[in-house]
Amino acid sequence: MNWADLDSGHCSIARAADIVGDRWTLLILRDVSRGIRRFDELSAHLGIARNILSARLGALVANGVLERMPYAEEGRRPHQEYVMTPRGAELLPVLLALIAWGDRHLSEEPPVRAVHNGCGHEVRLVPTCTAGHALTGGGEVQIVPGPGARRVDRE
């Protein structure tokens, strides 16, 4: 089996990267998951051009990662907020993995911490196999083709 013979796009990494493999998109997801949910707030916090923010939010809504919710508050004009869908909330491990790598290699002191709501202790992603072994390093993980793999069509 040679990886080069497998279709590059027929892959969960490629499909996920089509949706979240973009710097602004990752920062939007970070902000929305922390409660920065209005267009104007996102635009101000991220320093992103409004047309780019609009395009990224539209794509995230179209892909079922965010949804627009009408929001009414006394004394203010009704507006919309962006909230994570359940599918979007399941991207948390992607953000946690980026935090862990950025903390380790790009930051002196952790700018953010992920903690367990229940007890306040730090949360880490531990690669664990379904036989129950907690793995200690990347060398123990092997990526292999799955049942959904497809060969490149070289015609």
Add this chain to the structure above:
Amino acid sequence: MNWADLDSGHCSIARAADIVGDRWTLLILRDVSRGIRRFDELSAHLGIARNILSARLGALVANGVLERMPYAEEGRRPHQEYVMTPRGAELLPVLLALIAWGDRHLSEEPPVRAVHNGCGHEVRLVPTCTAGHALTGGGEVQIVPGPGARRVDRE
């Protein structure tokens, strides 16, 4: 504490996203980690324009994620290969998190599987707190400012 008052760029997610928050970059890391290591092989497998591949590889080398290794094989012209540095290899959880999300939401059957070298069972990222609790859902994780957080300079 309001997240909107914290500097958006002073953040491990932002710093990590500056380096890997790009669709092509994620696919390059996927391929290199699977042993597709030569420029021509990457170009053919990904179907990426050569100038874009060259720019992405150059940035990954500059950021210490990949390195170029001279490679000599009998009967072939000496060439270079791209290999993961130890820092690059530590991006594995980012790829595993994308695989898990893509498998769950974007693929019918898993195109790739991550398995434990030792026993062949599937590997999952389990969010675990340092007090030893394995968390069952994203709702149990809270992201809070860390010691390295910095307020926005609004001057």
